[in-house]
Structure formats: C-alpha cells, structure tokens
Amino acid sequence: FGKGGPDGNTEFLDARGTGRVFQRNERGTIELETTEQLGNEPGTLAFRKGSHMVVNVQRNAHRNWFKENTLSPPTIVCGKVIQGMELLQEIGNVETAQGNAGPQPVDPVMVIRVIIFRRKQFL
Numbered sequence: 001f002g003k004g005g006p007d008g009n010t011e012f013l014d015a016r017g018t019g020r021v022f023q024r025n026e027r028g029t030i031e032l033e034t035t036e037q038l039g040n041e042p043g044t045l046a047f048r049k050g051s052h053m054v055v056n057v058q059r060n061a062h063r064n065w066f067k068e069n070t071l072s073p074p075t076i077v078c079g080k081v082i083q084g085m086e087l088l089q090e091i092g093n094v095e096t097a098q099g100n101a102g103p104q105p106v107d108p109v110m111v112i113r114v115i116i117f118r119r120k121q122f123l
Helices: 085-092
Strands: 011-013 021-023 044-047 053-055 076-080 096-099 102-105
Touching: none
Parallel strands: none
Antiparallel strands: 011 021, 044 053, 044 076, 096 102
16 A cells, blocks of 8 residues: 555566566556545545445545555555446435444445546546
8 A cells, every 4th residue: 555565676477377477666656556646535446445435526635645644544546437436426316324343334335337538647
C-alpha cells in the first residue's frame, strides 16, 4: 500500500509462468505500475487489503495510500466509474445498520453486471 514497499533495483519472475523477469527501478516500482497519487474521490474504484473492492460515492481522503499516519486501512485507486454513478449514489444511500465490519445494508444489495473497459491511460 505504498508504505515501505519492495526494495529498489531487484528482480522477480512473472508468477503467470511466462518466464518474463521484471526489474524494479530504484524506487521499487515496475513497468506499468502507477506511482501517481490518485485519491479516493467520488466515482473512483479502489482495492482495500485483500480483494475487497470499494466504489467511492463520497470523498474518502482518509483512505489514500499516500497519506501519512492514516488511521483507516488505505485503499489503492485502480479505476473510475464512467457510467451509472447515479445508481451507485442510490446504493450508497440505502438504510444501513452496524455490522461486524462496519455499516452494512439492512436489505442486501446486489450488483448483477459490471462491464470493465481497459484504457492505456489510467483515469
């Protein structure tokens, strides 16, 4: 999460079995890995620890990975909603109750379909 990442100038083998070797630069990043400080703004998609995906319906600057001394688990912004934000805001306004992992919808909310568009330029 951007805090104390891997050592710079190191190599590792592609885990997909392609035989490709990746070289980390002096900052510890690899080719195509963003170091841009993209914040948790409304409409952004982010990953939290593990595989927990978050769609930000409000500004959540306290979860930015580049923020020092954050009290909340940081998230890494990896995409942006390009259509349907109004629906996501409606989901964000459903009635919630306190659960084991924080506020949870009183009635389950299901996302049936998501289409992912890949672009060379990030956000």
